[in-house]
Amino acid sequence: GAVVSQHPSRVICKSGTSVKIECRSLDFQATTMFWYRQFPKQSLMLMATSNEGSKATYEQGVEKDKFLINHASLTLSTLTVTSAHPEDSSFYICSASPGLARETQYFGPGTRLLVL
């Protein structure tokens, strides 16, 4: 149980285009999902907290107009990188916790984004 999927697994795009990444909880409902970014050989940095049916909460320094988050259902959250630039190239990973109580976060497999 507690499986989280992400799509696509990797994407290459031209500078200026937008890229949408999907995060799904496959066997549980998640009222909250988290989006992280990980640069090579670095740690995971929380970008935003995605809340079902409400606006996302962004971490300091993360542009909400550039990284659009939508949590349309209890099993799906999307991250859209708008007008992507080479510096946005990174490994984007989502996570989710089953249930409402404080429980373990399970991570998706990640999406490797390369902006040319």
Place this chain on the structure above:
Amino acid sequence: GENVEQHPSTLSVQEGDSAVIKCTYSDSASNYFPWYKQELGKRPQLIIDIRSNVGEKKDQRIAVTLNKTAKHFSLHITETQPEDSAVYFCAAEGDTGRRALTFGSGTRLQVQP
């Protein structure tokens, strides 16, 4: 906000030896501390976690200890095997309302056969 520091950044041990990774955190309100193992290009996998009402937890070759007074927690791996080689991250849940995790900088563990 929460700040988590992790040491060492790299650790090389001989197969069969023990490995210890240490983390400190800043937010005294934090009360959930998971450890994740990440292999190259893959997702972080939870290997063990501990909550603040417990001082130690063990699962086979892996154990975690927590000292809330000193605000530090450690991962102990005994009888290391080459497949234990990976990057290990500690984390702390600092904002009880959002359940967001703050990660340490990671430790690259290399187990030499």
